[in-house]
Amino acid sequence: MPQETPGERLLARRYRLVTHVGRGGMGTVWQAHDEVLGRDVAVKEVILPHGLTDEERSVQYKRTFREARTAARLGHPGVVTVYDVVEEDGRPWIVMELIHARSLDQVIKQEGALPPKRAADIGRQMLAALHAAHDAGVLHRDVKPSNVLLADGDRAVLTDFGIATAAGDATLTQTGLVMGSPAYIAPERARGRTAGPASDLWSLGVTMYAMVEGRSPFERSEPMAALVAVISEEPDPPTRSGPLTPVIQGLLRKNPDERMDAIEAGRLLDDIVRAPTVDTQRTIAVEYTEAPPPPPARAETTPPLPAGPERTRVTPSVETGPSPDGRPAPRPQLPPFLAGVSPRRALLVAAMVIVIILAIAGIVWGATRGGGDPKPSSRPTSPPKPTTTTTTPVKTTSSSTPPTSPSSPSAPAGTHPYKDPDGHYTMLLPDGWKPKSQDSNGDYFASPDGSAKVQIARQEHANSSALKDWEEYEPALRGQYSGYRRVNLGPVASGRPVADPSGRNAADLEWTYDAKGGRMHALDRGFVMDGHGYAIAVYAPDKDWNRTLAELQPLFASFKST
Structure with missing residues (x-):
């Protein structure tokens, strides 16, 4: 570049360089002024390393022109x-939108790790831009x-987009040369394989890992060590x-x-x-009902929703104490289809049911009384509870579906009756198994040695x-459990x-998953009983899965809603 100071250099008789604003691996970025349109712009000056042959220099210039074409097609x-690409001194200069902003790298260095919600907002904007680029073949x-x-x-x-590739462009990368930053490059590219949108x-x-942790998990002192x-x-x-954990873990699968x-x-x-x-998570909605009040609820607090992909559904989780293997307990999920309805809707449904009951009662009374003088009405009778029809068990289709046996009025040997303190269900609990805790997410029971729950x-x-x-939920569950492997997902045929x-x-x-103490096995059965x-x-x-x-x-076979 000629020895001209900023403010004197005029590119293509139009773009006047004002001040240097940054430097990257492929060049320097200047703030400039567009003398024709009267606006400030950013100009990228391509600076190539010394020692390149004329052929290599030509290839790099072609790369830069390709960058301009690639980015120009992405209207996002x-x-x-x-805005433009001009050639001066035998090399390209790229004219771009000037954005007065810090880089995310600077933000992390100056402010430290970002809160997960802020990182998620930045991440989804980046994802939208990448998705648009991928749709355009870039x-x-x-x-x-x-x-x-x-x-x-x-x-x-x-x-x-200095090393971007576009569909239809011949590759300009030298054989065996990996372009990009080692601590952020995908494993398939580090191995020299073809890159795709997944890269x-x-x-x-x-x-996103760097946003919440302050650094890349693959950051090393040497580039080769990072690769x-x-x-x-x-x-x-x-x-x-x-x-953000399920998203980060889902995106960092090596395959x-x-x-x-x-x-x-x-x-x-x-x-x-x-x-x-x-604050809103700790607000509990109370449904109105004319039925006798339930037993007083024990004092409890409502924890924040568990980490994971839950949407607007109620998804309970286990207590946050340590699991039998010593690590923080995983958060088993109640199937999303078991979500509650809003209080307003509950009131509407209750009103409709009352109207229907009164109408039916009037019809029946009229038919039985033959139009005579009405007698004083007696106390209304509540409609019967809906019941769920079950099929006769034939053969278990999954190795983990509990065998069936008729429940006995008295507890069989080796079990003892258990009744939910809130009066919602009863069951037989194997001897030695004890209630461990209760919170707004459910009731928890532990085996005698504490290894199962x-x-x-x-x-x-x-x-x-x-x-x-x-x-719909299983893909997110994969991101929550290290070494997740599905064993079975299907209807309960018997x-x-x-x-x-x-x-x-x-x-x-x-499914099975990895834990500190070894491989764990889990089964979550969601079902509807009495509505x-x-x-x-x-x-x-x-x-120990089969034995457990x-x-x-007996617990599965005897479970009843009350």
């Missing part, structure tokens, strides 16, 4: 706008905090990510075929950003399909307490 608010290939600008109101803008999503996951970590090491679990896709990640990020505040949760009303909600071959009123989700929604979740070491499930057979 989350992608920096390219891969970014260098997503990282320094390539994200945060403007006023945390508007996130993705910049520097950008990996980098987004690492960026080795990306390929062969699992990242340390994030400790400050809160509800791109198993990596969380943009649609699922976007939905989960939307849920986090739109989630109610802690059961959670029983209840909702007043249930939604339409247990199986459908399990199918078994207790409810069998339903259609899966509408009863469905099982069974109420229930879930019975069992957690036990995988090596056999021991809990």
